[in-house]
Amino acid sequence: MVSLGLEDKVIVVTGGNRGIGAEIVKLLTELGAKVAYTDIKIDTAHSGALAIAADVTDLASMKAAAAQIAEKLGPVYGVVANAGITRDNFFTKLTAEDWDAVIDVNLKGVNHTIAPFIEGMYERGSGSIVCISSISGDRGNAGQTNYAATKAAVIGLVKSLARETARYGVRVNAIAPGFINTEMTKAIPEKVKEKIVAEIPCRRFGEPEDIAWAVAFLLSPVASNYISGEVLRVNGAHHT
Ligand SMILES: NC(=O)c1ccc[n+]([C@@H]2O[C@H](COP(=O)([O-])OP(=O)(O)OC[C@H]3O[C@@H](n4cnc5c(N)ncnc54)[C@H](O)[C@@H]3O)[C@@H](O)[C@H]2O)c1
Numbered sequence: 610m611v612s613l614g615l616e617d618k619v620i621v622v623t624g625g626n627r628g629i630g631a632e633i634v635k636l637l638t639e640l641g642a643k644v645a646y647t648d649i650k651i652d653t654a655h656s657g658a659l660a661i662a663a664d665v666t667d668l669a670s671m672k673a674a675a676a677q678i679a680e681k682l683g684p685v686y687g688v689v690a691n692a693g694i695t696r697d698n699f700f701t702k703l704t705a706e707d708w709d710a711v712i713d714v715n716l717k718g719v720n721h722t723i724a725p726f727i728e729g730m731y732e733r734g735s736g737s738i739v740c741i742s743s744i745s746g747d748r749g750n751a752g753q754t755n756y757a758a759t760k761a762a763v764i765g766l767v768k769s770l771a772r773e774t775a776r777y778g779v780r781v782n783a784i785a786p787g788f789i790n791t792e793m794t795k796a797i798p799e800k801v802k803e804k805i806v807a808e809i810p811c812r813r814f815g816e817p818e819d820i821a822w823a824v825a826f827l828l829s830p831v832a833s834n835y836i837s838g839e840v841l842r843v844n845g846a847h848h849t
Pocket of ligand 1: 623624625626627628629630647648649650663664665666691692693694714718741742743744785786787788789790791792793794
C-alpha cells in the first residue's frame, strides 16, 4: 500500500465552512490528516476537524486561530489559503469598496493566512502551502478585473515565496481552478453558464472534489516533493 503521507499531519484550511474549502477539509480528514478549518461563518460541522471562527482580513484573528491550532493539534505542516470572495461588475461600475473588499480577502487574506505559520515551518524544516488562485487570474475574465487582479497577485506571491522558502524545506504552490460548482458560481445565470460550458472541452463545470484532490497532491510530501512555485490548472482544459 502507498499513501500520500498526510496521516497525522496538521493542516489548516481557510474558508472551510462550505464549497471548495469544505471538500478539502473532508478529503484531508479522510486521508488521515489532523485538519483545522477557519471561516468567518461556521455553521457546518466537519466530523473529525477542528472549526475556528476567524476572519482572514484580520491578522490578529488569524494569529489567535494559529495559537488555538498549535495548542489543540500541534505544529502545523500544511496551510491551504482557500477563503475568497467575488464582487463582480464591469470595470466602469466597480466601486472603491468592491476593490477593497476583494483585495482584503483574496490578497491580504492570503498573507494573513501564511504569516502566523511560516516561521514554525522554517524551524521544523518542512511544510507545504497551497493557495487557491483562479482561471480568472491566469487568463483574465470580463466583469472580474478586481477579482482577477487579486488572483494574479497570488500567483506572484506564490512564485516569489517559493524561492524564499525552498532552503527551509517548505514548498509553496497555487491551484488555478476553472469554473467549479459552488455557491460562488450559483449566481451565474443559466444562459451564461451554458455558454461557458460550451467553451470547456470537458463540457462541464468542475466539482469541489476535483480541486480537493489537487490540493492533497500538492500538500503531499510523497507525491509532489519536488514541486514548488508551480501553478496547477484544474479546469477541464478550459485554459491551458
Ligand atoms: N467556485 C469557482 O468557480 C472558483 C473558481 C476559481 C477559484 N475559486 C476560488 O476558490 C476558493 C473557494 O471558493 P468557493 O467557490 O468554495 O466559494 P464559496 O463562496 O462557496 O466559499 C468561500 C468560503 O470562504 C469564506 N470566507 C469569505 N470571506 C472570508 C473571510 N474574510 N475570512 C474567512 N473566510 C471567509 C466564506 O464564508 C465561505 O465559506 C476562493 O478563493 C475562490 O476565489 C473558486
